[in-house]
Amino acid sequence: MGATVNSSQASHRAARGGGRHSAGSAPSKEPDTGGERRRRRSGPAAGGEALRKLLPQALVLAVLAGGASAFVAHDKVVELSVDGETTSLRTFASSVSELLEDEDVEVGPRDLVAPGAHESLSDGDRVAVRYGRPMNLTVDGRDQRMWTTERTVEGALRQLGVRAEGAHLSTSRSKRIGLDGLRLAVRTERSVSFLADGKVHRLRTNAPTVRGALAGAGLRLRDRDTVSVPLRSFPRDGQEISVQRVRADKRVTEEMLPFAVERRRTSELHRGTEVVEQQGRQGVRRVTYELRTVDGKAQKPRRLGSEVVREPRRQIVRVGTRPKPASVATVRGSGGLNWAALARCESGGRANAVDPSGTYGGLYQFDLRTWQSVGGAGRPQDASAQEQTLRAQKLYAQRGASPWPVCGRKLHQ
Known part of the structure; x- marks a missing residue:
């Protein structure tokens, strides 16, 4: 448009200059006595002729003067600011859109034009164009794509309504935003x-x-x-x-593991007779617990792990299957022995005798386990003398006189 304006103005100036030139130059300084004489001799007739010659020129000058007035009326001076760069222009554009078109300023739907593109243009007006810039904006972890016509980060935040007081920005507030946009992360307070x-x-x-x-x-x-x-x-x-607030300590405890009992049937023993061949033993397991307190309050212990430090040993019991003898005399190997002497030595011959510790009882001072191993029921001191003698003879048939290390010799007296 600038070039067009200048060409128009030049043509208008040339027309105006040509008119002046064709109407004649200023009179020469040298005297033209012949002419003087012709104008004087002619008198009134000569004056009329001169008027006829000047009339067409006057009409031309009048037309040119009217065109110059119209030219001056449409010519105006405006300021055009494009993204902060301001230029003063002379233009014949009648609206903002014409001005932008004449100046080859392209705008899109995200650009800002003020006044609006369809507003009329007057002398002294100021037209501003701000290009839209894309922003990949992350506010408190939420991503969004926005557009701004501001040229700095601070201006864009203000325009987009982002609360930035006390906020942390991934870049400086004064950083300029190029036309290709900017990626900005904001953590608000x-x-x-x-x-x-x-x-x-x-x-x-x-x-x-x-x-x-x-x-x-x-x-x-x-x-x-x-x-x-x-x-x-x-x-x-x-x-x-x-x-x-969590506190934790460890506690280690030992737990007993029960042993299994294996019962082996044998015809070597009379029915109802049981002999412990291998004594069982409990195992030991070491368990680690965590004792926690939460804000000072004790919690339920939590088991962390365990370790078996001793395996349990099974107990083996021999169970007799041979029929019981009809009388004491039928117990093999027990005949001819002095059971009365043994009873006197062990218990004074009292069937209900019990030693001071309460462990041994009866004529032959059985402990409960041994009594049960030879088929006895209940406590030995509660059984009859005949029953106690029968169980003593069974014990002798199994182990000889060893169960009575002190008094066992009395059997042979």
């Missing part, structure tokens, strides 16, 4: 509350994680402390977070 150690700790923070907000509140986590939300999560405005 938020109010967060921590419940820890029986107190409420409140703070305003722009930390990116709960862990960072904890540090800002001056709260330190120990090894086993727990937090109600993940430490890497983003702290939200108004969020309440609990911190539990």
Whole structure:
């Protein structure tokens, strides 16, 4: 448009200059006496002729003067600002859109033009064009794509309505935004509350994680402390977070493992007779427990693991299957022995005798286990003398006189 304007103005100036030139130059300084004489001799007739010659020229000058007035009326001076660069222009454009078209300024739907493109244009007007810029904006972890006509980060935040007081920005507020746009992350200032150690700790923070907000509140986590939300999560405005103080100790206990009992049937023993061939033994298992306290309150012990430090040993019991003898005399190997002498030595011959410890009882001072191993029922001191003698003879048939290390010799007296 600038070139067009200048060409028009040049043509208009040439027309105006040509008119002046064709109407004649200023009179020469040298006297033209012949002409003087012709104008004087002619008198009135000569004056009329001169008027007829001047009339067409006057009409031409009048037309040119009207065109020049129209030219001046449409010519105007305006300021055009394109993305901050301002130029003063002379233009014949009647509207903003014509001005932009004449100046080859292309605008899109995301660009800002003020006044509007269809507004009329007057002398002295100022037209501003701001290009739209894309922004990949992340606010508190949420991504969005937006457009702005501002040229700085601070201006864009203000235009987009992003609350940036106390916020953390990934770039400087004064950074200029190019036409290709900008990627910007904003962490706004938020109010967060921590419940820890029986107190409420409140703070305003722009930390990116709960862990960072904890540090800002001056709260330190120990090894086993727990937090109600993940430490890497983003702290939200108004969020309440609990911190539990956890203490843990270990306790080791030993548990007894029962032994199994294996019963082996044998015809070597009379029916009802049981002999412990291998004594059973309980095993030992070492168990480790964790004792936890949460905010000072004891929790249920938690089992961490166990280790068997001694395996249980099974007990082997021989169970007789041979029919019982009809009388004492039928017990093999027991005939001809002095059972009365043995009874006197062991118990004074008293069938209900019990030693001071309460462990041994009866004529032959059986302990309960031995009594039961030879088929006895109940306590030996409660059985009849005949029953006690029969069980003593069975014991002798199995082990000889060894169960009575002191009095056993009396059997042979």
